Amino acid sequence: MNSVREWPETERPRERLIKHGAEALSDAQLLAIVLRTGSNGKTVIDTAIELLQNFRGLRGLEEASISELKSFKGLGIAKIAQIKASFELGKRALCEKSQEQFFNSAEIVYNYFFPKLNGLKKEVFITLLLDTKLRLIREVKVSEGTLNQSLIHPREVFKDAVKESAYAVILIHNHPSGDPTPSEQDIEITKKLKKASEILEIPILDHVIIGSGKYFSMKERGVV
Known part of the structure; x- marks a missing residue:
């Protein structure tokens, strides 16, 4: 069962988010939604887990440079842009919240x-x-x-x-x-x-x- 599409609907990250809310998902599941697809024959969940392990969690992933992300096998420009954009949106939302x-x-x-x-x-x-x-x-x-x-x-x-x-x-x-x-x-x-x-x-x-x-x-x- 290599493709996430083959998983039971209740286990797919996107469907779980819609049904239970984003807070119910793990870091890897949330990252998998951002990445959308896996790479090198691995599911998107496996790719997300490897990314988090390689960069030692979300903090390390956020701080990683573009060149460091490029060095991760199977991570192309599109996925790197998606990761960087998602972190920046989070920062901006936090900044807006601080105004209140x-x-x-x-x-x-x-x-x-x-x-x-x-x-x-x-x-x-x-x-x-x-x-x-x-x-x-x-x-x-x-x-x-x-x-x-x-x-x-x-x-x-x-x-x-x-x-x-x-x-x-x-x-x-x-x-x-x-x-x-x-x-x-x-x-x-x-x-x-x-x-x-x-x-x-x-x-x-x-x-x-x-x-x-x-x-x-x-x-x-x-x-x-």
Whole structure:
């Protein structure tokens, strides 16, 4: 039974999605719907499972470059385009959803950004620009790489906040090690930015450090 068309209707990914909803399907089944057909004599499910194994899950598949995807035997340009497009649509939907989200706690910030930052090998520093209702105006990536005072300058952090007339900001960065405990450098940078925020009258509501399965809130710990 090599073709998915030969499977019982209740086992076919597309039919299962229509009947039970997308949340009822596994990662491999969802990916199989995106791919549509198998390759090299394998079913689309087998191809999807091999892809996920080869790239170590959805995160690795999303981060894979076009050349890396091309190296996977049986994956042509059309399928690569379908994979990239599906991930980008997911990101854009998440971004639109964030416009309705009230960022009024460190836990909300963590839950929203953990999927985006988890697994990154570099530190990324992000500023959230918020309106008076604490809804996201937009997020700004300030720097990527090891944090230091020369990169995280108040000018770069607040430039877009001033331009967008943001009511307040939340600072975020990740620790690739998974441990969100702040370094002395993290605390020094936060205190420096807090002084700048007081002059500009654009308050820093929090600085959330995102780790693996946990976070550190500088507001909750009394740093800001």
